[in-house]
Amino acid sequence: MPTVGLYIQVPFCQTKCTYCNFHTGVVSPDRFAPYIDAVRHEITSVRELSRVAGVVWPTGFDWDLLERKQMPHNTVDTIYIGGGTPSLLDPKLLSTTLAAIWDSFPCSWEEVTLEADPETIESENAQQWVSSGISRISFGSQSFVDEELKAAGRLHRAVDIYRAVPILRRAGIRNISFDLIAGLPKQTHESWRYSLAEAIALSPEHVSIYLMEIDEGSRLGLEVLENGSRYSAREVPSDEAMTEFYELAQTELKAAGYEQYEISNWAKPGFVSKHNLKYWRREPYLGFGAGAHSFSGEQRWSNVHDGKDYVSAIASGKPAIESVQPVTAALALEEELFLGLRQLAGIDVNRIERQYGVDLQDKITRLASNGMVERYGDVVRLAPAKLSVSNEVLVELLR
Numbered sequence: 001m002p003t004v005g006l007y008i009q010v011p012f013c014q015t016k017c018t019y020c021n022f023h024t025g026v027v028s029p030d031r032f033a034p035y036i037d038a039v040r041h042e043i044t045s046v047r048e049l050s051r052v053a054g055v056v057w058p059t060g061f062d063w064d065l066l067e068r069k070q071m072p073h074n075t076v077d078t079i080y081i082g083g084g085t086p087s088l089l090d091p092k093l094l095s096t097t098l099a100a101i102w103d104s105f106p107c108s109w110e111e112v113t114l115e116a117d118p119e120t121i122e123s124e125n126a127q128q129w130v131s132s133g134i135s136r137i138s139f140g141s142q143s144f145v146d147e148e149l150k151a152a153g154r155l156h157r158a159v160d161i162y163r164a165v166p167i168l169r170r171a172g173i174r175n176i177s178f179d180l181i182a183g184l185p186k187q188t189h190e191s192w193r194y195s196l197a198e199a200i201a202l203s204p205e206h207v208s209i210y211l212m213e214i215d216e217g218s219r220l221g222l223e224v225l226e227n228g229s230r231y232s233a234r235e236v237p238s239d240e241a242m243t244e245f246y247e248l249a250q251t252e253l254k255a256a257g258y259e260q261y262e263i264s265n266w267a268k269p270g271f272v273s274k275h276n277l278k279y280w281r282r283e284p285y286l287g288f289g290a291g292a293h294s295f296s297g298e299q300r301w302s303n304v305h306d307g308k309d310y311v312s313a314i315a316s317g318k319p320a321i322e323s324v325q326p327v328t329a330a331l332a333l334e335e336e337l338f339l340g341l342r343q344l345a346g347i348d349v350n351r352i353e354r355q356y357g358v359d360l361q362d363k364i365t366r367l368a369s370n371g372m373v374e375r376y377g378d379v380v381r382l383a384p385a386k387l388s389v390s391n392e393v394l395v396e397l398l399r
């Protein structure tokens with residue numbers, strides 16, 4: 001069995017970005033400590049809570065050994081604290097959460113990531129993060145153009161990014177990932193090129209580029225649907241422009257020494273996200289906190305999204321798990337294709353055909369003849385020129 005990744009969800013933000021449809025909210029800081037108390041309790045009581053919720057652990061999994069920290073193959077090697085804006089929390093709340101993990105699981109941490117927004121980063125926080133074991137910062141930079149940041153409802157400005165990066169470096173963070181969004185309202189070819197250049201100049205080890213998704217659950221999405229003009233809804237770049245932004249990012253990041261390893265992710269050598277690779281490789285992970293998801297290899301389960309409901313469930317000694325789904329063979333096959341092809345390394349078609357008793361040859365031949373995928377022996381991967389339209393290819397393959 002492979003090692004395990006842990007995800008901690010912190011659903012609090014300082015403001016709500018116009019494009020955001022995540023289950024996150026702006027709440028009083030008084031709610032932070034009770035929430036983290038609940039997360040710690042969920043971590044230390046995971047065995048009992050998951051049993052009550054009907055989670056069945058894979059054959060060979062032994063809780064007694066795990067609790068005695070004698071299950072090396074279930075060692076926790078990656079942790080990801082995401083949100084929301086977890087960097088808002090008092091660093092002590094983060095360090096006690098990490099201590100609860102350390103006390104509850106066999107641990108050999110290789111990568112402990114904290115999502116942090118630029119305006120929340122101060123020397124004192126950063127030093128405490130490093131002391132508690134955090135080794136990687138996923139940095140919500142999004143853009144280096146103030147007009148775009150403002151239109152998107154972000155609190156930070158470019159100057160906060162320039163201020164925060166040296167603070168993180170001085171604190172000892174050697175692994176920084178920048179998030180950039182292609183397709184923000186008011187973004188132009190010129191401003192996108194500028195954001196890419198500024199990001200590259202700061203030399204992060206990792207870059208994630210997300211194409212703007214206009215979701216009707218967000219304030220911006222509603223305005224776009226209703227043809228309104230609030231939140232600069234009429235200044236969202238076209239799909240064609242977004243594709244060009246993505247392709248420009250591919251070119252510029254490659255020229256700067258970053259290797260693309262996933263549809264949205266680039267890394268300098270040795271800095272791929274070990275935690276996120278577990279999702280795409282279908283390796284086990286456990287999620288804690290409101291809305292967090294878990295995967296054992298045989299089941300997927302998820303917690304209630306609402307932060308208050310989550311805290312009350314845990315406080316009354318009940319699991320906060322709201323759904324447990326078995327991963328059927330058909331679903332596992334879909335996941336293998338969908339998640340596998342997100343990675344530029346591609347999928348091993350021969351292994352998948354043997355494992356699931358299917359024949360994918362006709363589909364792959366058709367997609368290859370359309371220039372959608374490339375085939376090298378048993379390995380099939382998305383054609384580099386088609387990465388920006390990967391969803392179309394994946395839908396075709398799954399049909």
Ligand code: SF4
Nearest residue numbers: 013016017020024084
């Ligand atoms: S910081 Fe992230 S999670 Fe919070 S509102 Fe903005 S996009 Fe959503």
